[in-house]
Amino acid sequence: MDELVTQIAAARRRAVARAITQMEEGxxxxxxxxxxxxxxxxxxxxxxxxxxxxGPPGAGKSSLSDQLISRLRALGKRVAVLAVDPSSxxxxxxxxxxxxxxNRHATDPSVFIRSMGTRGDSGGLAKPVRDAVTVLTxxxxxxILIETVGVGQSELDVMFxxxxxxVVLTPAxxxxxxxxxxxxxxxxxxxxxxKSDLQGAGRTAKDIQDMLRVRNDRAQPADEAGEWSVxxxxxxxxxxxxxxxxxxxxxGHFEHLVQTKQLAWRRGRGRVREMQELLxxxxxxxxxxxxxxxxxxxxxxxxxxxxxxxxxxxVDMAVxxxxxx
Amino acid sequence: MDELVTQIAAARRRAVARAITQMEEGxxxxxxxxxxxxxxxxxxxxxxxxxxxxGPPGAGKSSLSDQLISRLRALGKRVAVLAVDPSSxxxxxxxxxxxxxxNRHATDPSVFIRSMGTRGDSGGLAKPVRDAVTVLTxxxxxxILIETVGVGQSELDVMFxxxxxxVVLTPAxxxxxxxxxxxxxxxxxxxxxxKSDLQGAGRTAKDIQDMLRVRNDRAQPADEAGEWSVxxxxxxxxxxxxxxxxxxxxxGHFEHLVQTKQLAWRRGRGRVREMQELLxxxxxxxxxxxxxxxxxxxxxxxxxxxxxxxxxxxVDMAVxxxxxx
Numbered sequence: 048m049d050e051l052v053t054q055i056a057a058a059r060r061r062a063v064a065r066a067i068t069q070m071e072e073g074x075x076x077x078x079x080x081x082x083x084x085x086x087x088x089x090x091x092x093x094x095x096x097x098x099x100x101x102g103p104p105g106a107g108k109s110s111l112s113d114q115l116i117s118r119l120r121a122l123g124k125r126v127a128v129l130a131v132d133p134s135s136x137x138x139x140x141x142x143x144x145x146x147x148x149x150n151r152h153a154t155d156p157s158v159f160i161r162s163m164g165t166r167g168d169s170g171g172l173a174k175p176v177r178d179a180v181t182v183l184t185x186x187x188x189x190x191i192l193i194e195t196v197g198v199g200q201s202e203l204d205v206m207f208x209x210x211x212x213x214v215v216l217t218p219a220x221x222x223x224x225x226x227x228x229x230x231x232x233x234x235x236x237x238x239x240x241x242k243s244d245l246q247g248a249g250r251t252a253k254d255i256q257d258m259l260r261v262r263n264d265r266a267q268p269a270d271e272a273g274e275w276s277v278x279x280x281x282x283x284x285x286x287x288x289x290x291x292x293x294x295x296x297x298x299g300h301f302e303h304l305v306q307t308k309q310l311a312w313r314r315g316r317g318r319v320r321e322m323q324e325l326l327x328x329x330x331x332x333x334x335x336x337x338x339x340x341x342x343x344x345x346x347x348x349x350x351x352x353x354x355x356x357x358x359x360x361x362v363d364m365a366v367x368x369x370x371x372x
Numbered sequence: 373m374d375e376l377v378t379q380i381a382a383a384r385r386r387a388v389a390r391a392i393t394q395m396e397e398g399x400x401x402x403x404x405x406x407x408x409x410x411x412x413x414x415x416x417x418x419x420x421x422x423x424x425x426x427g428p429p430g431a432g433k434s435s436l437s438d439q440l441i442s443r444l445r446a447l448g449k450r451v452a453v454l455a456v457d458p459s460s461x462x463x464x465x466x467x468x469x470x471x472x473x474x475n476r477h478a479t480d481p482s483v484f485i486r487s488m489g490t491r492g493d494s495g496g497l498a499k500p501v502r503d504a505v506t507v508l509t510x511x512x513x514x515x516i517l518i519e520t521v522g523v524g525q526s527e528l529d530v531m532f533x534x535x536x537x538x539v540v541l542t543p544a545x546x547x548x549x550x551x552x553x554x555x556x557x558x559x560x561x562x563x564x565x566x567k568s569d570l571q572g573a574g575r576t577a578k579d580i581q582d583m584l585r586v587r588n589d590r591a592q593p594a595d596e597a598g599e600w601s602v603x604x605x606x607x608x609x610x611x612x613x614x615x616x617x618x619x620x621x622x623x624g625h626f627e628h629l630v631q632t633k634q635l636a637w638r639r640g641r642g643r644v645r646e647m648q649e650l651l652x653x654x655x656x657x658x659x660x661x662x663x664x665x666x667x668x669x670x671x672x673x674x675x676x677x678x679x680x681x682x683x684x685x686x687v688d689m690a691v692x693x694x695x696x697x
Binding site: 173174177312314315316318319321322323325326327329330331333334338347348351352353354358359361362365366368369370371 | 641647651655658678679690693694695
């Protein structure tokens with residue numbers, strides 16, 4: 048374990064990859080490793096910036112992160128990318144291997160790219176991703192990009208781990224803005240209209256700005272200096288336009304968090320939201336399990352089905368059986 | 373109470389209205405009245421057909437039910453309409469009074485029209501609507517139309533009360549089909565493309581048929597005779613077209629339930645679904661209440677916020693505190 052921590056601290060690629068696999072698998076050794084890595088991080092005080100890129104499939108998130116890597120490398124920064132796909136099983140980084148190999152940055156020793164899937168339980172993806180971020184932080188990456196494949200609840204959960212969330216949309220998706228899960232519009236710190244060479248980009252940006260104006264903004268410190276004005280940017284991966292401005296916006300948000308001393312608060316808020324999501328899902332699973340398997344609950348269903356028991360009474364009895372006072 | 377039951381059985385309008393108001397208010401006297409009405413219903417064996425009309429606002433559900441009333445009156449049937457709006461408070465039938473007065477059937481003694489709102493608690497609207505259906509059944513109406521204003525979860529719940537659910541869409545809403553809550557596409561026994569004089573009606577009908585082909589159909593008796601083939605109809609309230617076919621389809625579904633002896637099963641399934649929805653909501657409310665008010669849960673949040681406790685441990689402790697084994 049000492050050896051592994053030392054190698055991670057030295058940013059040895061294979062050690063980092065192995066540690067992330069341990070985080071995916073969980074268990075005692077992962078927990079112990081995490082504790083050691085946290086000590087190391089506290090010692091080095093690494094000021095990592097964790098950025099989440101989310102948005103509908105086909106919005107061009109991969110191209111965008113590829114371009115961000117180039118920009119960050121030009122600034123001398125070390126970059127890690129976690130590509131998160133809740134619909135894939137945990138891979139040990141294998142499935143996206145092709146993509147990783149094809150990536151022009153794959154041979155750059157200051158770039159680390161890794162895919163993460165799910166074990167299919169309801170524990171959520173936020174925890175393994177959060178733990179992978181701890182590994183990468185210990186390996187002293189300057190920027191960690193978390194890129195999701197879709198926009199389901201799991202992807203939203205993963206965004207709880209990010210300091211800065213960029214929501215990537217496209218002009219073609221004029222109706223994305225309506226159909227995108229309401230949640231996605233609530234969590235962006237920066238909005239990106241990618242593929243801005245397509246028709247309607249300006250209109251889409253305006254629609255987003257309109258939505259932001261009415262967005263129920265998340266609890267923030269009340270004083271005005273603490274408020275972040277959410278930018279809406281146009282980018283084109285094809286024309287390679289807008290990446291510099293995107294990076295400025297992302298980093299601007301991070302600087303804002305640091306300067307207003309909101310970074311720790313923000314990270315804590317992410318953990319609290321993850322906790323609430325996870326609890327909600329565990330309780331829903333337990334309710335589902337009892338409907339399926341519990342003899343008492345099966346009996347309630349059958350009596351309600353045949354009208355020997357009222358819905359309201361059955362619900363009261365199920366609640367009694369389920370909840371502590 | 374005897375007097376009230378007698379007057380309801382005689383379909384005296386004021387007695388029916390008063391009883392429905394009691395159902396909205398709930399409580400012991402409502403419960404006693406319900407029991408008495410059920411005895412009466414068992415005695416008369418009234419073969420009422422409860423029809424739900426749901427769909428997005430502006431789909432023309434009110435015009436459609438107005439036309440259905442005409443058709444049913446021509447067939448000599450007595451009709452009751454419950455117009456359900458979860459966004460309105462319980463009204464005693466007052467708020468939609470204007471609509472009722474303007475309705476050309478309002479003075480027809482064989483037609484009863486009544487609005488129902490919500491008390492704003494999380495008990496759902498299905499129960500008061502179900503109880504109002506019991507009142508109207510005791511008053512020997514032949515057909516009860518339940519018409520909802522929107523397509524939120526409350527409206528879907530209300531549909532658990534119906535024997536036959538008609539989902540009303542419009543061609544203009546080509547994207548309604550995408551954006552309509554997934555749930556609404558799952559519950560229709562009959563689909564209606566209303567305002568079929570507008571462009572794209574045929575296309576919309578075809579889209580619905582495609583969706584039905586892949587619809588995860590609800591548990592049904594496995595034998596083939598028991599399967600109902602969901603029709604997709606075109607109607608135009610403006611051109612007064614399609615109402616006869618719509619009534620045939622709605623009644624055809626009811627006859628199907630009766631002939632295949634599925635009516636009791638169907639009504640039981642509705643109650644079981646209502647129970648599951650209601651329980652889910654009660655539990656979610658209780659979880660929310662503890663996050664807001666419970667000292668232990670507040671402490672968990674604060675320790676997670678400041679990173680003195682991990683998300684996973686906090687969730688375990690909250691589950692321990694919440695759920696009985």
